[in-house]
Amino acid sequence: MPKKAWFFKNKALLEILGVMLVFGTLATGCPTTDPEEPSPTTYTVTFDVDGGSTVQDQSVEEGKKVAKPQNPSKTGNTFANWYKAKDYKTIWNFDTDVVVQDTILYAKWVQGENVPSYEVTFDADGGTPAPANQSVVQGEKVTKPANQTKAEL
DSSP states (O other): OOOOOHHHHOHHHHHHHHHHHHHHHHHHHSOSSOOOOOOOOEEEEEEEOTTSOOOOOEEEETTOOOOOOOOOOOTTEEEEEEESSTTOOSBOOTTTOOOSSOEEEEEEEEESTTOOEEEEOOOOTTOBSOOOOEEEETTOOOOOOOOOBOOOO
16 A cells, blocks of 8 residues: 555644635735725816806815815906805805805906905804804995804803
8 A cells, every 4th residue: 555645644734734725815815905985976166257267177075175266357347256156145155165066156246346355254252153254345245154152151
């Protein structure tokens, strides 16, 4: 009877080699890190300049803020602000408003060049959220900030 090789005689060694082979195969075939998270949803923010100088569109992740662009210019007019709709009732607040869909922001113009603007600040007297300052062109109205709440003492 022919002699068996030493590695066939030692059953424990054979089992260890088999286990190592299985784990080695699994380890090389399986990712070693968590699977990649899906890319966040992004939306396009378009700036309707109504005949003014071009402002580049922005690609913004869902729930993130738009970077405030440089004010556009338009001959014979002064840029007033960016609005959420063409009716110019609600100013887009770059400090607090976030993008949740493709968005168009509308430039509002005031007739006349170099019309002065004024910085309006609010004193919330400890209320939250503290309203952001607003730059308001002469003759335009301030946008009412969100209502604040204040903890009782």
